[in-house]
Amino acid sequence: MIVEQDISNVRVGMYVLDITYPKGKFHLTKASWLESEGVIENLRSKGVLRVLIDTSKTREEPLAVMPLVIESCVPSFTQQVEKARQIFDESKSIQKKLFHAAKNGFSLDLNSVSKVTDESIEIIFNNPDALSCVLNIRHKDEYLLEHSVAVSVLITMFAFHMKLEREIVSQLAIGAFLHDVGKIMVPDAILNKPGKLTDKEFDIMKSHATHSINTIKKTPGVSALSLEVAAQHHEKLNGEGYPNGLKSNEISIYGRMISICDIFDALTSSRCYKKGYSQVKAFSILRALAKENQLDADLVDSFIQCLGVYPVGAIVQLDSNRLAIVESHNLQNPVRPKVKAFYRLDPKQFEMAQNIDLASMETEHIVKCVRADEFDLNMEQIIEYLAHEG
Secondary structure, rough: OOOEEEEOOOOOOOHHHHHHHEOEEEOOOOOOOOHHHHHHHHHHOOOOOOOEEEEOOOOOOOOOOOOOOOOOOOHHHHHHHHHHHHHHHHEEEHHHHHHHHHOOOOOHHHHHHHHHHHHHHHHHHHOOOOHHHHOOOOOHOOOHHHHHHHHHHHHHHHHHOOOHHHHHHHHHHHHHHHHHHHHHOOOOOHOOOOOOOHHHHHHHHHHHHHHHHHHHOOOOOOOOOHHHHHHHHOOOOOOOOOOOOOOOHHHHHHHHHHHHHHHHHHHHOOOOOOOOHHHHHHHHHHHHHHOOOOOOOHHHHHHHEEEEEEOOOOEEOOOOEEEEEEEEEEOOOOOOOEEEEEEOOOEEEEEEEEEHHHHOOOOOOOOEOHHHHHOOOOHHHHHHHHHHHH
């Protein structure tokens, strides 16, 4: 009998036919028996979650069999980033058309939103880290366009981590993509004001949530869940959010999820009038808001686990006085990811890129998570350099 089995339930002696999840990230060179606990641990360490087992071939005694060989189907880091950038740019173009339609009272094109969010979902389901890096390649004068796209990507990654059903993920991604469409109704002077808003200005700013709800409601074919997640992105558990002042259980799990994604992206994004925080600093702020009963504490912790202590695409400073970009996580040692060093701080200059697995390198450690602009660099410049390095 052929069955799909969670990796946590497989044991030595089982006959593995294929890797079923994540699909497309790895494949087996040939079907084979699991000959040792080390082989199973190797599958886990690579992020394999489910496999296809032929139970009729299960053996109780260990045999001398050919080792199970896994081949990576994942493109290079820079190839992943390039594909993700194409989707991100396409998403921004669609977002621009949505704002234009909303401002002029036209119907929103839900088909284009569904298509591009499906493309993002496909990338994330095959390789959860693929779009993570691109979220850091942002333009401070395009925050309005990029924010909703980023929140859609973040909630997709979050939902994948929570193992939600694909159809629900799709509806969440669409709702997040549309959640701020009402901001086009807010005057630029208020939307981009560098200082603290007056009470009157803040009331005008808050009206964007209602504008978004009304616009989405008029969109043919939009689901109730997509509307719900967009409508609740500024609600707080303590009842002090808006537009409806919902509290506690009145806010769905999906509303709680998008509020975390929305705040995280706002904190980490640079705008014309402010620099964004590093991801690690943003995590600490999310935890503080959870303590104030604004955010769901359990979901905040789950979100941090989803992105990783050092998210893929984050820039870190090493104790060798170099900068490196996080390329992938080490599941067994989250504080020591795999990175690529590319920049020396003294003197300040790019250097030949070096792949470093911090988990197996005792002499190298992360000092802190930083932002590229702290060193007069930008993410686009860094990615281009790494692409050239190969």
